[in-house]
Amino acid sequence: xxxxxxxxxxxxxxxxxxxxxxxxxxxxxxxxxxxxxxxxxxxxxxxxxxxxxxxxxxxxxxxxxxxxxxxxxxxxxxxxxxxxxxxxxxxxxxxxxxxxxxxxxxxxxxxxxxxxxxxxxxxxxxxxxxxxxxxxxxxxxxxxxxxxxxxxxxxxxxxxxxxxxxxxxxxxxxxxxxxxxxxxxxxxxxxxxxxxxxxxxxxxxxxxxxxxxxxxxxxxxxxxxxxxxxxxxxxxxxxxxxxxxxxxxxxxxxxxxxxxxxxxxxxxxxxxxxxxxxxxxxxxxxxxxxxxxxxxxxxxxxxxxxxxxxxxxxxxxxxxxxxxxxxxxxxxxxxxxxxxxxxxxxxxxxxxxxxxxxxxxxxxxxxxxxxxxxxxxxxxxxxxxxxxxxxxxxxxxxxx
Amino acid sequence: xxxxxxxxxxxxxxxxxxxxxxxxxxxxxxxxxxxxxxxxxxxxxxxxxxxxxxxxxxxxxxxxxxxxxxxxxxxxxxxxxxxxxxxxxxxxxxxxxxxxxxxxxxxxxxxxxxxxxxxxxxxxxxxxxxxxxxxxxxxxxxxxxxxxxxxxxxxxxxxxxxxxxxxxxxxxxxxxxxxxxxxxxxxxxxxxxxxxxxxxxxxxxxxxxxxxxxxxxxxxxxxxxxxxxxxxxxxxxxxxxxxxxxxxxxxxxxxxxxxxxxxxxxxxxxxxxxxxxxxxxxxxxxxxxxxxxxxxxxxxxxxxxxxxxxxxxxxxxxxxxxxxxxxxxxxxxxxxxxxxxxxxxxxxxxxxxxxxxxxxxxxxxxxxxxxxxxxxxxxxxxxxxxxxxxxxxxxx
Numbered sequence: 076x077x078x079x080x081x082x083x084x085x086x087x088x089x090x091x092x093x094x095x096x097x098x099x100x101x102x103x104x105x106x107x108x109x110x111x112x113x114x115x116x117x118x119x120x121x122x123x124x125x126x127x128x129x130x131x132x133x134x135x136x137x138x139x140x141x142x143x144x145x146x147x148x149x150x151x152x153x154x155x156x157x158x159x160x161x162x163x164x165x166x167x168x169x170x171x172x173x174x175x176x177x178x179x180x181x182x183x184x185x186x187x188x189x190x191x192x193x194x195x196x197x198x199x200x201x202x203x204x205x206x207x208x209x210x211x212x213x214x215x216x217x218x219x220x221x222x223x224x225x226x227x228x229x230x231x232x233x234x235x236x237x238x239x240x241x242x243x244x245x246x247x248x249x250x251x252x253x254x255x256x257x258x259x260x261x262x263x264x265x266x267x268x269x270x271x272x273x274x275x276x277x278x279x280x281x282x283x284x285x286x287x288x289x290x291x292x293x294x295x296x297x298x299x300x301x302x303x304x305x306x307x308x309x310x311x312x313x314x315x316x317x318x319x320x321x322x323x324x325x326x327x328x329x330x331x332x333x334x335x336x337x338x339x340x341x342x343x344x345x346x347x348x349x350x351x352x353x354x355x356x357x358x359x360x361x362x363x364x365x366x367x368x369x370x371x372x373x374x375x376x377x378x379x380x381x382x383x384x385x386x387x388x389x390x391x392x393x394x395x396x397x398x399x400x401x402x403x404x405x406x407x408x409x410x411x412x413x414x415x416x417x418x419x420x421x422x423x424x425x426x427x428x429x430x431x432x433x434x435x436x437x438x439x440x441x442x443x444x445x446x447x448x449x450x451x452x453x454x455x456x457x458x459x460x461x462x463x464x465x466x467x468x469x470x471x472x473x474x475x
Numbered sequence: 476x477x478x479x480x481x482x483x484x485x486x487x488x489x490x491x492x493x494x495x496x497x498x499x500x501x502x503x504x505x506x507x508x509x510x511x512x513x514x515x516x517x518x519x520x521x522x523x524x525x526x527x528x529x530x531x532x533x534x535x536x537x538x539x540x541x542x543x544x545x546x547x548x549x550x551x552x553x554x555x556x557x558x559x560x561x562x563x564x565x566x567x568x569x570x571x572x573x574x575x576x577x578x579x580x581x582x583x584x585x586x587x588x589x590x591x592x593x594x595x596x597x598x599x600x601x602x603x604x605x606x607x608x609x610x611x612x613x614x615x616x617x618x619x620x621x622x623x624x625x626x627x628x629x630x631x632x633x634x635x636x637x638x639x640x641x642x643x644x645x646x647x648x649x650x651x652x653x654x655x656x657x658x659x660x661x662x663x664x665x666x667x668x669x670x671x672x673x674x675x676x677x678x679x680x681x682x683x684x685x686x687x688x689x690x691x692x693x694x695x696x697x698x699x700x701x702x703x704x705x706x707x708x709x710x711x712x713x714x715x716x717x718x719x720x721x722x723x724x725x726x727x728x729x730x731x732x733x734x735x736x737x738x739x740x741x742x743x744x745x746x747x748x749x750x751x752x753x754x755x756x757x758x759x760x761x762x763x764x765x766x767x768x769x770x771x772x773x774x775x776x777x778x779x780x781x782x783x784x785x786x787x788x789x790x791x792x793x794x795x796x797x798x799x800x801x802x803x804x805x806x807x808x809x810x811x812x813x814x815x816x817x818x819x820x821x822x823x824x825x826x827x828x829x830x831x832x833x834x835x836x837x838x839x840x841x842x843x844x845x846x847x848x849x850x851x852x853x854x855x856x857x858x859x860x861x862x863x864x865x866x867x868x869x870x871x
Contacts, residue, residue: 174669175848226849237671237848251673252630253602286601287633314602316575322601387578450842450850464843465812467856468864469835 115145119413127347131330131337131367136354140346144415150192150345151410151421154184154403156428157208160217163432164207164224168380172440173224177238180208182375185402186309187212189348190277194356197272201247201260202279204239205309205374209279213246217435222442229442233449254280254287257306261293264304264365275359277352279307283314285328294332294365301364305355306332308369309342315378316387329369342370343400346409373400451475516764516858517724522744523695530697530728535742539734546728551721554696554729555584555661558703559622561733563592566620568657569707571597573607573624581626582663582722608634608660612642615655615712622707628664628716629673635681642712643687656710661703663719664692665757665809666855671848677756677810677841679786682714683819689738690786692716692756696727701736702784709738718757741790743797747777750865751797753820754807755783758856762807765861773869786816794820795827802833803868807856812840834871837864 123138142150161179168177180187187208190200200209210220215231223230223241231241232249241249247263250256260278267274280290285308297304308328312319319326329337340351348370355366373396377384384393410416416424451464451473460475517523524530527546531539549557562569571585571592577599579586589597600607604625611621625631631638638660646654666675679690689711693699699717706713744759745766754762759782766778779797783790798804804824806817817838824836839856847854 175671176674234849235847240672240848252633255633283602286603286606288603288605289633315581316578317599317601321599381581445849447850447853450844450847450853454844466842467812467854467860468839468867469837471860 115148116143118143119147119415121346121409123344123347123350124341127341127344128351129329129339131327131339133336133338133358133366136338136350138350140350142346146192147406147410147413147415148424150188151403151406151416152424152428153188153191153212154345154406155425156217156431157184157188157211158403159425159428159432160211160220160435161207163221163436165376165380167221167225167436173238174226175237177224177380178204178206178378179376179380180205180374182396182401183309183311183342183372184208185345185348185406186342186370186372189342189345190307190352192345193349193352194275194277196245197274198356199245199247199260199263199267199274199276200279201250201256201263201276202309203250203253203256203281203284205281206239206241206246206249209246210241210243210249213243215241215243215246217432218438218442221436222439225439225442226444227439227442228445229439230445233453234442234445235449235453253284254289256280257284257287257290258293258296260306261297261302261304261365264297264302264359265300267303268300273360275303275305275356277305277307277355279309281314282308282310282312282319282326282328283317283322285331286323291332294335294367297365298332298335301362303359304365305352305359306335306365306367308367309372310369311372311374313374313378313387316382318387327369329367332365332367335365335367337367337369339369339371342372343396343402343405345402345406516760517721520725520760520763522759522763523725524697524727527728530730533697535701535736536697536730536734539730539732543730543732545731547731548726549696549700549729550723551696551699551717551725552582552584552723554700554727555703555717556586556588557729557731558700558707559585559588560591561700561704562620562622562707563588563596565733566707568618569596569620569622570614571622571624572600572611573661574602574626575599576624580624582719584661584717584722585624604630604633605637608637609641611658611660612637612645612655612712615642615657616645616653618657620657620707621655621659623658623660625660625662627674627719628662628678629676631660631662631678631714634660638682638688638712638714639685643685645687647687654710655712658712659703659707659709659715660713661715661717663722664716665718665720666846666851667720668851669848670846670851672846675846675851677716677808679714679716679808680810680814680816680819683787683816687712689713689788690716691738691784692718692786693784694718694756694759694782695721695725696729698736698782698784700729701734702738704733705735705738708735713738716756720757736784738785739788739790740785741793742782742784743779743793744782745778745780747779747801749776749801750778750803750805750868751781751794751801752778752805752807752861752865753781753783753794755786756809758807758809761856761858762805762861764858765865768858768862769865769869773866776865776869778865789820789823791820791823791827795824798824798828799831802831803871804832804836805839805861805864805868806836807839807861807864809841809856811843812838813843815840834868837868839864 161181167173191212219231226234264276329339341347463472463474576585577589611623614621693702821836
């Protein structure tokens with residue numbers, strides 16, 4: 076009897092693995108092209124493919140958008156620099172200079188760069204593990220990011236945290252328990268509303284963390300009080316080694332709050348991400364309450380460095396995503412098609428990115444390990460600490 | 476280094492400590508810490524049973540050697556795997572679940588189980604720790620054997636409420652109508668050399684404060700298999716902490732047949748007359764090394780080493796019996812000192828053996844700081860610190 080109860084119970088859990096179909100590959104149809112002047116501030120019009128968005132209880136954002144050429148080149152530069160930085164981290168890990176945990180965002184560059192291009196420094200971001208890219212676009216230097224990974228003094232958290240512990244003034248991290256950051260995002264959004272700051276908080280989590288109970292607790296509070304919070308599910312198809320369909324009863328993450336409208340976005344297209352984030356900021360700051368946003372993206376590497384990333388998905392699938400949906404290749408095509416930059420100019424940007432990253436790595440490597448005095452800092456507010464922190468054996472204490 | 480730490484250790488001790496520290500520093504100054512962490516001595520530990528004869532010499536396994544004396548070389552995670560396999564084979568209501576367990580889990584402790592026992596008995600859950608434990612409590616309340624895995628002990632805190640308020644109190648608050656005795660929560664714990672804030676903690680003390688759950692932490696493959704089977708079959712919810720650094724580092728000849736080791740019973744690993752040394756999990760190896768060093772440097776000294784194995788219920792009898800003989804007690808654990816389990820042991824011993832104590836009880840614990848990434852080597856209650864403590868109680 077018990078066994079049959081269990082089988083019924085498990086019917087929902089035991090989902091057959093589905094063949095992976097990319098949600099929406101990067102559009103290969105060229106956008107409308109109007110401008111050809113070389114002036115940096117000259118606008119380029121972009122038309123997003125119809126398939127860029129799916130919506131739940133709201134009207135689709137406009138598919139038309141405009142960027143200055145300068146802004147386009149800036150996006151491209153950030154994306155290639157970010158990728159180069161992650162490749163450097165990968166190499167440093169393999170050379171055993173970075174130890175412990177390291178979660179790379181290679182393949183997901185359009186998410187952070189697209190989001191950053193649509194918001195400003197009064198808007199806030201919080202996420203969990205895959206945080207290097209956000210730290211970079213939110214103002215963290217490459218040296219400070221690599222330094223943090225290496226556990227050096229120049230690290231953005233003084234080298235005390237490592238991969239998932241990076242923060243910058245408008246970026247609340249970088250958190251170690253997936254899902255735990257989501258209600259924090261709602262709290263940050265509450266302060267924005269309370270203080271009448273016309274700004275939004277993007278509270279990010281992965282498809283894996285989307286099933287944590289706290290996510291739903293945060294949805295409820297945010298809607299109850301109509302907070303300017305956008306719950307962003309970075310759906311990269313796999314929570315660690317488990318595909319979304321095996322972990323989630325509904326993989327339509329943008330609909331999962333029910334009473335909160337949602338939007339699904341091609342997260343491999345930096346323009347679509349930009350447009351969705353801009354739309355979300357307007358929506359939330361105009362008092363309409365929270366939004367749920369699903370960004371369909373893909374990580375090229377494993378969940379972490381110890382995961383080759385090929386045991387639960389095929390090499391062909393990864394190769395297919397790289398060749399059809401790569402966010403950098405997609406943007407590059409736009410730049411070429413719109414004569415924003417030539418192939419040679421883009422190559423120069425790539426080369427410069429490599430140089431910048433290489434130099435930053437060298438500087439980070441030259442940075443010493445954090446001084447032992449940092450062992451006891453940042454536990455309590457300076458001046459209000461207990462008189463001392465106890466150490467390993469009696470007598471070995473640190474007195475503040 | 477020690478000057479900064481304001482050590483009040485005697486001079487002779489200072490010299491030795493300092494020298495040992497510096498050799499460690501030299502070793503790590505220009506290269507990263509070893510992948511296996513700062514853990515000298517597991518490979519050479521005399522506590523690990525490397526031959527079938529040694530393995531079966533254990534009186535707790537005496538019955539086994541007569542029935543089926545076959546052993547197999549296993550590391551810690553293979554022994555866990557073997558125990559889970561035994562549990563699944565002998566109890567058809569038992570199921571194993573957790574994040575990524577059907578693929579073998581991040582530490583390979585469940586590899587092959589889904590293939591062997593079916594995906595309806597060994598399955599992945601979403602990333603939902605509170606849900607995993609709550610789900611297990613529900614299953615166990617019906618009478619199932621629920622073997623849940625929390626991927627890292629650091630992730631157990633989202634499930635804290637379920638463990639403390641639901642699992643631990645189900646029997647009590649239902650007046651015995653329901654219980655969750657079939658629930659076992661396995662979770663990898665403790666330092667690994669580079670785990671940082673969220674992949675290194677050892678949370679036994681949080682749960683020790685909660686009546687109704689048992690807490691177990693084995694030190695070796697043989698112990699892991701026997702204690703895990705006992706935990707699974709024990710009619711109380713059990714939190715089974717697996718020191719993750721030992722998964723590959725600790726290798727023994729493990730009996731292949733079905734056996735259990737007793738919960739609530741500490742094991743005296745080495746007899747001695749002058750100092751009682753108590754620990755559990757990874758710390759046992761540091762204590763073993765510290766004892767070797769102490770016995771070498773202090774003529775005539777002999778230490779008694781006790782592995783608690785079960786943190787709750789605490790086998791205070793074994794500890795006090797030893798302390799009554801030696802008069803001196805050193806306790807080591809990785810978790811921070813304040814509110815750590817060593818405090819509980821200290822108090823319990825003081826209550827029962829106050830007049831037998833010859834020296835203040837020494838606790839060698841992790842610092843009262845968050846678990847650090849860059850400073851792990853300074854945080855750890857390493858062999859030298861344990862040695863210092865033994866020396867201190869000896870010279871008191």
